[in-house]
Amino acid sequence: MRCGFCGHEFAEEEGNVGCKNCPMSGGCKMIKCPRCNYENPPEPALVKGLKKLFKREK
Incomplete structure (x- = not known):
């Protein structure tokens, strides 16, 4: 996840x-x-799933 304040x-x-x-x-x-x-x-489950999907492709 990314911090909304400091990035x-x-x-x-x-x-x-x-x-x-x-x-x-x-x-x-x-x-x-x-x-x-x-x-x-906390990150929504949809965002977590998309991150996992794109992480596998790299």
Whole structure:
């Protein structure tokens, strides 16, 4: 995924999980950039699938 603030590309697993005290059910789903700590929404499954598809072709 790409950070919306600094543009750093990282895997979702590398990012820090957002706050766990959000009033949203199940806690916050945001993922913090490991470089700047900006909270980004998780990538939709469609985007992940397309990335995997194009990664295989290279």
